[in-house]
Amino acid sequence: MSSITKTPPPAVHYPDSDGQPMADNTLQFEWIVTLQGNIDLMFRDQKDVFVAGDHLIYPVEGNADVRQAPDVYVAFGRPKGHWGSYKVFEEDHVFPQVIFEVWSPGNRFTQMEDKRDFYARYGAEEYYIVYPEFPAHLDGWLSKGEKLERVENMNGHFSPRLGIRFELQRGNIAVYHPDGRRFLSYVDLGALQHETQTRAETAEQHAEEERQRAEQERLRAEEARQKAERLAARLRELGIDPDAV
Structure with missing residues (x-):
């Protein structure tokens, strides 16, 4: 008794491209x-x-x-x-x-x-x-x-x-x-991102400027306090109550 070998059908190829352009303009x-x-x-x-x-x-x-x-x-x-x-x-x-x-x-x-x-x-x-x-x-x-x-x-x-x-x-x-x-388009998204980043950098710069101004005010206040303490100490050396002046 002879056996018949069946040939499997050829594998189907599914191309990844149809050869058409993505866009006309x-x-x-x-x-x-x-x-x-x-x-x-x-x-x-x-x-x-x-x-x-x-x-x-x-x-x-x-x-x-x-x-x-x-x-x-x-x-x-x-x-x-x-x-x-x-x-x-x-x-x-x-x-x-x-x-x-x-x-x-x-x-x-x-x-x-x-x-x-x-x-x-x-x-x-x-x-x-x-x-x-x-x-x-x-x-x-x-x-x-x-x-x-x-x-x-x-x-x-x-x-x-x-x-x-x-x-x-x-x-x-x-x-x-x-x-x-x-x-938004890619260009608009990029522009929005740039604008947002610029605003964030500007806000950060303003915050840093405010921090520096606050630090300068603190230093001036500290300098004034130390100056007042030195003056009070000098008055006490002279026998003068600084609180009575």
Whole structure:
């Protein structure tokens, strides 16, 4: 009786890059970095929240053609780390719950609709498109059943998962942390840090100047006290009661 040896199927390769640029222009890039950085900062102390930008998601094991690389995504319940792609089937089948795309002139509406269908199919709970060019605007969708339904008014909208708030101000987009602080770009964060450091150094310098003035006053008072004691001693030597003078 002959035995038949089965050849195992070839291992599937999941590339870490789709060959597409991260951004088509500097404005889109700035928004991607700002969103990813601020959200990552929000959850820096939570070990089970993974935040990534321009990162491939593979939802189906064995099929490397089914994939998307959102501009920014957030996966709750998954550990922080550094890896080439996000394979849902290796992440306890947790699909990222919040997805952001930042519009650029190279995007097509049909392409964005296909992406939204993809994210809805595999389990995204929130999907946002940021249109940063003036006059800027926002689109958002929230999961309802197996579908993503459009948010009627994004001005003042709170993300259920993230707790962040979106606003439209004079043709520009503003995003706020749950504590009310505005999302800042890397440059703005650097400028704020520099300003804060400068203020701290100035306050420290003023405190040191006050300490030196207080020390000088103490020394003058001590010198006056010693002078008075010397005068009193001299008066006593002359037989004069200094308290009676």
